[in-house]
Amino acid sequence: MSHVVKKRKLDKTRQDRLYFDSYSDVTIHEEMIADHVRTSTYRTAILRNSESIRGKVVLDVGAGTGVLSVFCAQAGAKKVYAVEACSIAEQAAKIVRHNKLEDRIEVIRGTVETAELPEKVEVIVSEWMGYALLHESMLNSVLYARDKWLKPGGLILPSKAELFIAPVSDPVLEDRLHFWYTVKEQYGVDMSCMSDFARRCLMNSDITVNAVTVEDVLSHPARFAELDLYAVTAEELRSVGGHFRCESFGSAAVNAFCVYFTVTFPCPDKPQAQALVLSTSPFKAETHWKQAVLYLDAPVDVVQDTPVTGTVRMYPSKESARHICIHVDYTIGEQKRQSKTFSIPDWSSDSHLLFPRTRLECRFVSTNLKRKKGGKKTGFSPVVSTCVWLSEAGSSPPFPGSGGDERVASSSTSRGTGEFRVRQGRVTNHPIATQDEGHD
Numbered sequence: 001m002s003h004v005v006k007k008r009k010l011d012k013t014r015q016d017r018l019y020f021d022s023y024s025d026v027t028i029h030e031e032m033i034a035d036h037v038r039t040s041t042y043r044t045a046i047l048r049n050s051e052s053i054r055g056k057v058v059l060d061v062g063a064g065t066g067v068l069s070v071f072c073a074q075a076g077a078k079k080v081y082a083v084e085a086c087s088i089a090e091q092a093a094k095i096v097r098h099n100k101l102e103d104r105i106e107v108i109r110g111t112v113e114t115a116e117l118p119e120k121v122e123v124i125v126s127e128w129m130g131y132a133l134l135h136e137s138m139l140n141s142v143l144y145a146r147d148k149w150l151k152p153g154g155l156i157l158p159s160k161a162e163l164f165i166a167p168v169s170d171p172v173l174e175d176r177l178h179f180w181y182t183v184k185e186q187y188g189v190d191m192s193c194m195s196d197f198a199r200r201c202l203m204n205s206d207i208t209v210n211a212v213t214v215e216d217v218l219s220h221p222a223r224f225a226e227l228d229l230y231a232v233t234a235e236e237l238r239s240v241g242g243h244f245r246c247e248s249f250g251s252a253a254v255n256a257f258c259v260y261f262t263v264t265f266p267c268p269d270k271p272q273a274q275a276l277v278l279s280t281s282p283f284k285a286e287t288h289w290k291q292a293v294l295y296l297d298a299p300v301d302v303v304q305d306t307p308v309t310g311t312v313r314m315y316p317s318k319e320s321a322r323h324i325c326i327h328v329d330y331t332i333g334e335q336k337r338q339s340k341t342f343s344i345p346d347w348s349s350d351s352h353l354l355f356p357r358t359r360l361e362c363r364f365v366s367t368n369l370k371r372k373k374g375g376k377k378t379g380f381s382p383v384v385s386t387c388v389w390l391s392e393a394g395s396s397p398p399f400p401g402s403g404g405d406e407r408v409a410s411s412s413t414s415r416g417t418g419e420f421r422v423r424q425g426r427v428t429n430h431p432i433a434t435q436d437e438g439h440d
């Protein structure tokens with residue numbers, strides 16, 4: 001099956017249509033609201049700022065289901081304009097009525113760039129962050145709203161964003177690279193010559209969204225960029241980045257960099273140091289953003305205190321302004337300087353364009369549970385095949401009868417499909433085979 005991925009430049013209207021369509025389904029909103037770290041941090045931030053919100057006019061940029069607008073009304077806002085471009089606005093309006101807030105929350109269906117509000121606002125609230133912070137490029141819309149609708153001295157929630165980077169190891173990747181050396185022992189065929197090919201395939205230039213385990217982070221993360229939402233301009237968002245320097249905790253192989261972000265909410269009653277932070281750090285509770293993993297071309301060994309230095313630059317891709325690219329120039333220890341540019345994988349068909357946060361996910365389902373007599377499951381067989389498919393809104397496993405006994409782990413890979421092993425209930429990602437489903 002051919003799998004030629006051609007990058008097509010999409011015109012802006014089409015990009016926006018695809019982008020807003022991706023927010024029209026329930027799954028993405030369910031995932032966002034179920035992300036307790038995200039939603040509860042916003043709720044706490046809004047309630048803690050109730051002094052600044054009470055009796056004031058608020059603009060919720062990209063209101064979705066209207067959850068943040070409702071929090072603002074609960075914090076005492078006199079009026080909330082909940083602006084939402086996609087059809088989820090109808091559900092937001094329903095939720096507003098259901099909560100008897102229609103006198104204070106007005107849902108406006110349309111883009112914030114075209115919406116006409118009857119008045120300026122004192123507060124802007126928005127949840128605009130994409131993978132690696134800037135994927136989706138929604139921050140531009142918040143800045144547009146700030147410049148057009150926020151009164152001087154108004155409040156923006158959140159008000160600051162920061163980006164961090166750290167070198168990481170990836171034991172699953174190491175196992176997958178090593179796998180080709182084990183085939184001879186199993187089947188009498190020496191496939192070790194596949195290892196270079198495997199490395200090129202796996203350590204590619206996709207931005208992989210995955211939850212990095214704390215033990216795999218090889219140094220204190222370094223901050224490389226900060227955005228002040230009161231001051232940053234759309235022009236500055238065309239290139240965001242900075243320098244970083246880390247020192248390795250100990251001996252390990254660096255396989256990748258992990259990039260993550262925090263956003264900060266002001267807390268009027270607390271000193272700056274105690275501001276409320278929504279963090280997507282691997283050292284904090286997992287969020288649906290997980291971390292952006294950027295694989296090097298090949299593993300590099302480090303020992304304790306090996307310096308890892310470089311610069312990161314993030315910018316919108318040429319093909320679609322809503323897709324982020326990350327360029328990293330780096331030096332590890334004595335190695336000469338390397339550079340690599342990463343982008344969100346482009347499966348380039350309308351239905352698989354990776355705007356919505358959920359669609360980067362793959363789902364792993366074991367198909368081969370051990371069973372006792374009488375049908376009660378006893379656990380996983382030591383190695384069982386699993387089936388992986390792209391998680392689309394409402395998609396179901398591509399084989400019958402798997403519903404009740406699924407063992408589903410959520411992750412994302414750069415390839416999207418393939419077969420994996422599950423050992424004692426854990427997906428270990430050893431590929432048994434890689435099957436190309438032609439997602440382009």
Ligand SMILES: C[S@@+](CC[C@H](N)C(=O)[O-])C[C@H]1O[C@@H](n2cnc3c(N)ncnc32)[C@H](O)[C@@H]1O
Nearest residue numbers: 023062063064083084085086110111112127141
């Ligand atoms: C990440 S979701 C957040 C939804 C909701 N605020 C929440 O916290 O659950 C972003 C929402 O903003 C909407 N959106 C993005 N850009 C927009 C724009 N320029 N104008 C209006 N809505 C926009 C999207 O359709 C999407 O529903």
